[in-house]
Every structure is written in structure tokens, then in C-alpha cells.
Amino acid sequence: MHKAGFVNIIGNPNVGKSTLMNVFIGEKLSIITSKAQTTRHRILGIVNGEDFQVILSDTPGIIKPAYELQSSMMDFVKSAFDDADVLIYMVEIGEKELKDEAFFNKITNSKIPVLLLLNKIDNSNQEQLEEQAQLWQQKVPNAEFFPISALEGFNVQNVFDRIIELLPKSPPYYPKDQLTDKPERFFVNEAIREKILMHYKKEIPYAVEVDTEEFIEEENIIRMRSVIMVERETQKGIIIGHKGSALKRVGVEARKDLEKFFGKQVHLELYVKVNKNWRSNQNQLKRFGYNQK
Ligand SMILES: Nc1nc2c(ncn2[C@@H]2O[C@H](COP(=O)(O)OP(=O)(O)OP(=O)(O)O)[C@@H](O)[C@H]2O)c(=O)[nH]1
Ligand SMILES: [Mg+2]
Numbered sequence: 362m363h364k365a366g367f368v369n370i371i372g373n374p375n376v377g378k379s380t381l382m383n384v385f386i387g388e389k390l391s392i393i394t395s396k397a398q399t400t401r402h403r404i405l406g407i408v409n410g411e412d413f414q415v416i417l418s419d420t421p422g423i424i425k426p427a428y429e430l431q432s433s434m435m436d437f438v439k440s441a442f443d444d445a446d447v448l449i450y451m452v453e454i455g456e457k458e459l460k461d462e463a464f465f466n467k468i469t470n471s472k473i474p475v476l477l478l479l480n481k482i483d484n485s486n487q488e489q490l491e492e493q494a495q496l497w498q499q500k501v502p503n504a505e506f507f508p509i510s511a512l513e514g515f516n517v518q519n520v521f522d523r524i525i526e527l528l529p530k531s532p533p534y535y536p537k538d539q540l541t542d543k544p545e546r547f548f549v550n551e552a553i554r555e556k557i558l559m560h561y562k563k564e565i566p567y568a569v570e571v572d573t574e575e576f577i578e579e580e581n582i583i584r585m586r587s588v589i590m591v592e593r594e595t596q597k598g599i600i601i602g603h604k605g606s607a608l609k610r611v612g613v614e615a616r617k618d619l620e621k622f623f624g625k626q627v628h629l630e631l632y633v634k635v636n637k638n639w640r641s642n643q644n645q646l647k648r649f650g651y652n653q654k
Contacts, residue, residue: 365414365527366446371438371468371577373460374398374422376453377480380511382406382419385521389622390541390548391419392555396566398422399558401430402650403437407535413525418445423461430640433547440652442467447527449520454485458500469501470527474527476520477504477613483513486641498637524638545623546573547650549585552618556611557589557600564597568592570639570649575630582626585619589634597633608633 370378374397381389386406392399400421404446408415418439419432442448450468458465468475479497482490490508496508505523509516535542550571558566568591575586589608601608608631616629639645 362387362530363412363414363532364525365416365531366528366534367416367418367444368447368449368524368528369418369420369441369445370449370451371420371441371464372422372451373453373456374424375421376451376456377511378422378451379419381449381451381480381509381517382417384511384514385415385417386540388540389618392551392558394555396558398424398431398434399555399566401434401439402543402547407540409533409537409539410525414535414537415521415524415528415530416534423464425461428640429643429646430651433646436652438464444472445473446529447524448473448475449478450475450501451480452497453481454479454489460577469503471503475501475504476523477501477506478520479506479508482508482515483510498643546576547628548616548622549573549576549619551588552615552622553589553611555615555618560607560610561599563588565591565596568596568640569600570636572649576607578625582621582628583619584630586630586632589631589633590639591633592636592638592640594635597635600633617647 370382372378379391379393379400383389385408390406391404398420404419406417412464418441420438423438424431426435448471477497479493494508507516507520509520550573553571557569570590571587573585573587577584590602591600612629612631616627619627
């Protein structure tokens with residue numbers, strides 16, 4: 362008997378959704394930073410076994426959208442409700458509630474199984490853990506509760522075993538050697554965006570989109586050229602930095618990650634371009650893979 366299904370991870374920004382997905386996959390598929398709104402897309406990560414296929418979805422953290430980009434990020438979250446066989450609702454120690462009531466009600470009224478994961482328990486003591494466990498089990502009574510630490514891998518295997526039990530009988534949806542639904546260029550964009558989230562302050566990372574224009578795989582090397590798009594001329598200057606030093610650091614660090622990811626030498630060329638108000642422009646957003654209706 363073969364089992365397969367969609368297991369979709371949702372929750373507030375920064376709670377550790379991407380960290381958990383990467384632990385399950387055993388690869389750094391999703392970028393992780395300490396900043397909210399790191400993930401902008403719905404990213405599939407597929408775990409294949411002899412008689413099962415778990416199709417995990419990492420999604421953006423739930424927010425009240427303030428501009429078009431954020432609206433389409435929330436459309437990815439909505440879509441994760443539509444096809445889930447199992448929902449993972451992740452919260453973190455210290456958190457009180459979901460930022461959007463409509464999403465929260467969808468979770469508490471869900472007809473499909475919900476696993477409620479209280480993450481970052483490595484950050485808590487016994488007393489706090491018990492208090493939070495009680496709070497969340499009351500708030501989401503329809504869910505099965507698991508305290509975990511995605512960072513330290515604590516209790517993660519038990520969650521995975523439960524997922525397998527809950528999966529419906531089904532043939533695989535994807536070829537058994539497939540790891541994700543995203544093309545190679547997507548991971549190049551994300552590796553660069555991760556470094557930008559790490560090294561630039563305030564609004565800068567949120568005004569950035571990366572587009573990889575060239576990805577040429579040769580026998581011993583992959584040649585990539587990517588453009589970093591910002592919304593304003595001043596932001597361009599900040600990204601580049603004094604004599605190009607800031608941009609250089611992004612390039613060097615992203616290249617190292619990409620060499621690990623692709624298992625091959627990488628040549629990465631970066632340049633910066635102003636693309637006015639791309640975050641609010643439907644056509645631009647569509648071009649960058651955000652599903653605009
Ligand atoms: N202490 C601790 N930190 C964690 C744990 N899991 C994740 N983190 C940290 O929490 C931060 C956010 O992790 P992400 O995995 O990017 O969170 P996310 O929910 O995907 O965030 P968005 O994509 O912005 O919605 C990072 O700094 C992680 O290292 C955990 O179990 N314990
Ligand atoms: Mg994320």
C-alpha cells in the first residue's frame with residue numbers, strides 16, 4: 362500500500378516554518394533568517410520513501426497585507442488550505458495569537474487533521490512550556506499538539522511519524538526522485554535574497570527582488586547572472602555600498618551557499634537595477650512568479 366499527500370505548514374512570520382521544512386527534507390530548500398517575511402512563495406519540499414510521498418509546503422508567514430506583493434503572499438497561504446491532507450499550524454513560545462482572525466478560524470474549523478506545533482521550546486523553561494501548551498490546546502481544540510524544537514530537531518521525528526499515519530492511500534503525485542516544484546533559478550534568487558535579508562537594515566530587504574537571468578551549466582561550473590531589483594535610486598546605492606564592497610559580500614556568500622546546494626563550482630555575476638514600485642505593480646509581480654489573479 363502506498364500513501365501520499367500534501368502537508369502544508371502555516372503560521373505567523375518567523376515562527377520557524379522554513380526551519381522545520383528543511384529539517385524534514387534534510388536540505389536547505391527554504392531560506393531562513395531572523396527577520397519576518399523571509400519566505401515569499403509557497404515552496405514544495407518532497408520527502409520520498411519506498412511506500413510514501415510527503416509533499417510539504419512551506420508558506421509565507423501570515424500578515425495583514427499592506428501592498429500587492431504581500432497580498433499575493435497571502436494568496437499562497439490561502440492556496441495551502443485548499444489542497445492540504447494534513448495542516449501543520451506552527452506557533453512559537455511566547456506568541457499569543459494569529460495576526461489574522463479569518464485564517465485562525467479556518468484552522469480551528471478545519472475538517473482535515475491539524476497538527477499544532479509549539480516551536481522553539483529550547484527557548485523556554487518547564488513552567489512556561491506548560492502554560493503555553495495549555496493555552497494553545499484550548500485555542501485550537503481540534504488539533505493534535507506537539508511541543509518541538511525545529512532548530513534542535515527535538516520531537517520532529519514523532520511529528521513525521523504521525524504525518525505518515527495520517528496520509529491518505531494514494532499513488533505518488535511527483536516522480537520519486539523529485540525534491541521540489543521550483544526550478545534551479547528560484548534557489549539562486551533565494552540564496553541572494555537571504556544574504557540581503559541578513560546584511561541590510563530596515564526597509565531594504567523588503568524592497569528587493571532578485572531575478573536570475575542566466576543559468577548555464579557547463580561540465581565543471583555553473584555560470585549565473587542575477588539582477589537585484591530595488592524600488593529607488595537611493596536603495597541601489599546602499600545595496601552596492603562603498604566601492605561595491607557591500608554587493609561583493611552578498612555575491613561571495615551567496616556563491617558559497619550555491620556551490621554547496623548544486624555541488625558544483627559556481628560563477629555568480631550580480632548587478633543592481635531600479636524597478637520603480639515593483640512591489641505594487643501587478644505585471645511585475647506576475648513576472649517574478651507571484652500568482653496575481
Ligand atoms: N531557538 C530557536 N530558534 C528557532 C527554532 N526554529 C527556528 N528558529 C529561528 O527562528 C528564526 C525564523 O526561522 P524561519 O524558519 O525563517 O521562520 P519562518 O516561519 O519560515 O519565517 P517567515 O518565512 O518569515 O514567515 C530563525 O532565526 C531561526 O533560526 C527553534 O526551534 N528554536
Ligand atoms: Mg519562512
